[in-house]
């Protein structure tokens with residue numbers, strides 16, 4: 001015992017760390033902040049530490065080369081005891097970390113903790129969010145499977161839209177004009193050296209400021225932050241009714257972090273590791289490459305935007321979002337902290353949550369991608385065939401056999417990549433239908449070479465029957481003139 005104490009004293013005399021550590025542990029925090037609402041920051045840190053440990057373990061086996069990466073993941077999944085579990089922990093840890101960082105941010109925002117004097121803590125926090133997302137994106141590339149390959153392709157195409165420096169940025173990102181071996185090496189360097197280095201530096205700075213400035217007090221409606229008096233008020237608050245951080249406040253953090261670790265482990269065991277999906281092969285064009293969960297909303301947004309709006313929205317919206325986040329403490333640095341008196345703040349959070357939630361949901365269901373088996377699994381509804389001529393029925397067969405159903409729905413069944421065709425004859429004349437089928441256009445393939453003239457006329461005859469029974473199909477203007485001249489112009 002005495003020996004240990006001696007050794008401890010020897011080190012402390014030289015390191016001088018004993019006093020600062022004790023002061024940090026025992027520094028008083030406002031009584032009400034020992035609350036379950038204040039556990040997300042430390043939980044994010046716990047996730048990060050889990051990522052470091054599991055990441056190092058993975059790096060022992062993982063081979064960061066385009067030819068070997070996929071195989072080394074197979075080895076991890078199947079060849080090494082518990083390799084799959086480490087991969088699953090790392091993958092789920094990443095998802096949890098992104099989610100907890102976001103929750104932490106929302107809590108800090110709603111509790112007004114970004115106000116004076118913690119503006120810089122918030123700004124570093126925003127940077128932490130960015131590097132966390134950077135880790136998530138580069139991590140997805142490490143799998144170097146089909147999804148990673150196409151995710152990267154989409155990322156590159158977004159980057160290439162930046163005016164002037166776009167092509168150069170893509171070249172830098174991919175290590176050449178195409179996704180190749182150099183690309184993976186670059187992303188590996190980013191994922192294990194550059195971004196974690198930034199992350200550790202920012203986390204250190206963030207924590208230092210949290211300790212120096214003290215934990216945000218519980219926001220009381222009506223307790224206003226003023227630059228002139230805040231520091232004094234906070235000191236009085238913590239000294240009069242403060243409690244020491246250790247042990248009074250810290251046990252909730254520890255308990256919650258433990259719970260999160262258990263939840264990650266449970267997900268890892270139950271759902272297993274992510275991928276790898278198929279080997280990357282540029283000749284296989286997946287119709288629906290899917291990004292990881294937290295980028296799904298972006299994917300949905302991309303799919304719904306009209307092509308002309310894509311570039312401005314993709315480039316300008318994130319920049320504006322970032323500027324608003326960074327500038328927030330400067331235009332709202334004082335005043336009311338409690339969310340009960342900040343309805344606009346609460347509404348903003350709700351609005352963003354609903355928008356992101358909806359987008360994510362849409363991204364999961366991708367109604368715009370073709371339903372590849374609709375042509376064989378969805379028969380043409382009976383009412384579209386009943387009482388039709390032989391030619392029209394023949395056309396229905398062509399419609400089924402040429403897989404139009406994969407992209408077009410009839411009676412709400414079938415794909416939704418193209419418009420529903422239930423009433424197409426109201427909008428398009430026979431000539432327009434022929435042109436659409438033969439030439440395609442928009443996102444529709446041209447069928448000219450794949451249809452014989454007989455098939456085309458049968459198909460179009462069928463399409464012309466697609467209108468509600470009580471409305472007349474479209475005809476071209478000259479036909480209307482010839483047939484209905486007496487009705488239209490009695491002159």
Ligand code: HEC
Nearest residue numbers: 402403404407417418419424436437441442443444445447
């Ligand atoms: C890969 C998906 C896809 C397939 C397969 C497909 N289409 Fe289309 N189709 C579309 C899209 C997308 C549009 C909308 C084009 C546009 O925006 O200009 C469209 C438009 C049309 C239109 C015009 C609809 C309107 O309201 O303007 C018709 C008619 C049509 N398709 C018929 C067919 C027929 C017949 C077939 C089978 C021979 C077929 N399509 C196969 C995707 C597809």
